[in-house]
Amino acid sequence: MTPATNPLVAFGAGKVILLGEHSVVYGYPALAGPLSFGVTARGVPARSCQLDVPATADAAQKRLMRKAFSRAARLVGEPKVKVTLEPQLPLSAGLGSSAALAVALSRVLLQAAGRAPSPKETARLAWEMEQEFHGTPSGVDHTTSAEEKLILYRRVQGPAGVVGRAREVKSPRALSVVVALAGARSPTKVTVGALRERQARWPERYRRLFAQVGRLVTEASKAVEAGDLEGLGDAMNVNQGLLGALGLSSPALEDMVYRLRGMGALGAKFTGAGGDGGAVIGLFLEPGPVVAKLTRDGVRCFASQLAGPRPHGDRS
Template sequence: MSAFGPGKIILLGEHGVVYGHAALAGAISRGVRASAEPSTQPGLELPDDLSEGQQDALERAFAVAAKKSKHPKVSVHVSSDLPLSMGLGSSGALSVAIARVMLEAKAGKAPTPKDVEALAFAMEKEFHGTPSGCDHTTSARGTLVLFQKGKAIEVKSPRPLKVLVALVGPRSSTKTTVGALRERQKRWPKRYRRVFEHINALVGEGVQAVKKGDLESLGDVMNMNQGLLSALGLTSTPIDEMVYTLRAHGALGAKLTGAGGDGGAVIGLFAEPEPAVVKLRAQGIECFASQLAGPRAL
């Protein structure tokens, strides 16, 4: 048996979600697949491309999954086409894929979405300590969602909502970037609160734009969100250069996605992203397209 957990992007509202504000997040076409074979006891084949720290975290998370799913007798293998540590929800996707296959192996039937989310969240705590819940919830739902304080509501679009995801390069850990922002926020709370409130308002405007199929308005909201993320000190020269590159290739809006900092991923909203993907790959830029919502969504 096998199960898939899609990665995710945050279209609007990253970082604010940590402080209880809303975020608009969508599942993407790339992700993690977990497959299970009968075994004498629960086991996990570790991928070869993980660091020692990543392997340790994965082993801890799998131990939690095995215990909470009542030790199904399967050996689990995972494969992924999702870049690690790029702000694309790799650990959330991994947690959802493993949760699905472990629960099905024990019960002999497909698990409920509620059970998958609960087990995946327990695994995410091993990866991140106090995760917001946005990553694994978006992955488990497999759609575009408005996420706030542990609750997610699907957001539908009458038009295809397509993005180009471009990889900028290695970045500092999410914990480091979030921690540095938290320290600045503690030092000047009123100033930073105002910025988060502005971002939260943009999320609301972005949701309305999605519902109306107004891609131009959504792109403008994304550009404004990027400006506020820059004001929060979450961008860098490589990120800014990629933002301007995507806009130069026709993006209606472009911004970092995820923690940001000194690397990670940048997303651009396109009516049709495929031509830009071809041009950017010809320049040596690693990128791919994905549809988040609307007719024929992936």
């Protein structure tokens, strides 16, 4: 393998799931969009294929990053590149930091190996890394990050096994959320595993709830395409109720959901794994004043536009 000659740089976006987390693991659709920030990976020519892990990661995260990197590096022939990571996202906050990292690393490794990092090729390699991070993820996180679009995602059984299918959902209106962190986050593996046990014990009851979420996701994506943000917000609120029924919410998450609704959110729910705490999203027509007020009150939060027309020159 020839060494990389130029410095390489690649980005992987964080993500939020607007609707459909958890049920997506069981083959139902999810609607998810990219955040404007995520993880940047930089590669410089080196004598071997190496990863410099971020100092902010804890020992377990560092171990996993190295394992995932080695798995992907082997698959592209170990290009001679030293990669450093700059996360702009809180790690393990339910905002797809591992997927963003996997996508940024995949893009740099593919470039270093002289291959084009198309969204499909990137997603294929990032999927290998995501399996090290999460065991059996649905694939929605890294697909959203690799596509960098609002997508309707579904796992389907193909001839060669389970594959992820994504299609873009276009919004004629700016679709912006406020993301606020609440409580102490539960690891995705824990909430996914506990739900798996409950659904194995009472399969028919949980299948009904997953199917309800699936129908909401379909309705929500139609609402987005029609520019009906009020309809989308209502679907998000109902989805939050069903996530509670699935045993995935908590007082810290519910408090933040009600706080955002009290501030005028068209819809609010937790996003990602749920459990004791994590990220909550609120759909707002004007997110700026909400972020300013929450920040003054000491809440860690930010706004992000997930889809729709942007004011000229705006990347947020």
